[in-house]
Amino acid sequence: MFVDTAKVYIKAGKGGNGAISFRHEIYIPKGGPDGGDGGKGGDVVFVASKDSDTLIDFRFQPKLIAEDGKAGSGQKSSGKSGKDLEVKVPIGTVVKRDGEIVADLTYDGQRAIVAHGGDGGYGNWHFRSSTRQTPRIAELGNPGEVYDAELELKLLADVGLIGFPNAGKSTFLSVVSNATPEIADYPFTTLTPNLGVARVDDKSVLIADIPGLIEGASEGKGLGDRFLRHVERTKVLLHLVDVYNDDAGKAYEDIRKELEKYSAELATRPEVVVLTKVEGVDAEIIEMQTAAILAKNPDARVMTISSSAHKGLTEVLRELRSIIDSEKEQTAEPSEEDTEALPVITLETKEAKHRAHHDKYQLGERNAILALGKDYDGDLDAEF
Numbered sequence: 001m002f003v004d005t006a007k008v009y010i011k012a013g014k015g016g017n018g019a020i021s022f023r024h025e026i027y028i029p030k031g032g033p034d035g036g037d038g039g040k041g042g043d044v045v046f047v048a049s050k051d052s053d054t055l056i057d058f059r060f061q062p063k064l065i066a067e068d069g070k071a072g073s074g075q076k077s078s079g080k081s082g083k084d085l086e087v088k089v090p091i092g093t094v095v096k097r098d099g100e101i102v103a104d105l106t107y108d109g110q111r112a113i114v115a116h117g118g119d120g121g122y123g124n125w126h127f128r129s130s131t132r133q134t135p136r137i138a139e140l141g142n143p144g145e146v147y148d149a150e151l152e153l154k155l156l157a158d159v160g161l162i163g164f165p166n167a168g169k170s171t172f173l174s175v176v177s178n179a180t181p182e183i184a185d186y187p188f189t190t191l192t193p194n195l196g197v198a199r200v201d202d203k204s205v206l207i208a209d210i211p212g213l214i215e216g217a218s219e220g221k222g223l224g225d226r227f228l229r230h231v232e233r234t235k236v237l238l239h240l241v242d243v244y245n246d247d248a249g250k251a252y253e254d255i256r257k258e259l260e261k262y263s264a265e266l267a268t269r270p271e272v273v274v275l276t277k278v279e280g281v282d283a284e285i286i287e288m289q290t291a292a293i294l295a296k297n298p299d300a301r302v303m304t305i306s307s308s309a310h311k312g313l314t315e316v317l318r319e320l321r322s323i324i325d326s327e328k329e330q331t332a333e334p335s336e337e338d339t340e341a342l343p344v345i346t347l348e349t350k351e352a353k354h355r356a357h358h359d360k361y362q363l364g365e366r367n368a369i370l371a372l373g374k375d376y377d378g379d380l381d382a383e384f
Helices: 169-176 224-231 248-262 283-296 313-331 336-340 350-362
Strands: 005-011 044-049 063-065 085-090 093-097 100-104 111-115 146-153 159-162 194-200 203-209 236-242 271-276 301-304
Touching: 005 111, 044 093, 063 085, 100 111, 111 146, 159 169, 169 194, 169 203, 169 313, 194 313, 203 313, 236 248, 236 313, 248 283, 271 283, 271 313, 283 301, 301 313
Parallel strands: 005 063, 044 085, 159 203, 159 236, 236 271, 271 301
Antiparallel strands: 005 146, 044 111, 093 100, 093 146, 194 203
């Protein structure tokens, strides 16, 4: 079953608590503090996998929870970090939090941390100083990120097939590729998107057949509004128009309006317009329908095919391949300006980290203290 949306509860692991411990050995009555730090909580990591093609598993597993970090212990022993939770998702999965994109997984093996585990709390060994030799304070571990996520699957394809129901999209895909979509002589035969790989001149073209759009699809009518997201990633749109339409120009214009309403950027995508089912149709009718489309868009590339008669298919595929190659060339290499704008990331020094910890602790922005001893004097500026 094809499922392209899901809602899941994501919870990264909580950091382990720091330990309050003192060294106790024979002949060493005052060994000093040796409480270790808590372990870091596990992250929730999504991994894109070519072996997955639906989000249906998340309907049955709506909670994704990583392991908590373990508490620290004596002898300066840090707690064990929580195990990361790795979750396989289909290529093309988008993870959103409150409508904002957290991760967009677009190739096989890509990994993204969608929820970070909390840091472990410091043990009392960190709070020793020349004036505080027996600190009875430690920190609680930080909580991990927790939120309700929306998952969306957007198919990755070179070409997106669009057009009214029964325009011949599924028939075209079945003839030029290895896909086997359901085909019948009535509208809305296709209820889920289909992917097919077509070959032309020893090159491949990945084509996505989107269930038929209707007027008002962008506002929720018909099936198209559920699947328009699947053409967002395509490099070129193949707009099929039935040559037997009463007015091919109006049919073309209606679909274009739905695209513009759904996404202004999508409406600017390169497009090839194809009149389908032209076998046995007089040349005058083809010319009339072509003129009707050009009247709506003078810049349109209008071609003709007959999927059942296998006519015009190679020419259309070559045109699509040419546009795809052109689009790839334009986005292949980043410009010098883009590379110069990349931020330079440097590592914090250990001293800076300790100072940041002190500042947060003094301002009360750090976690609650597990225990306070009578020797606690508030002097957190002393050197460790």
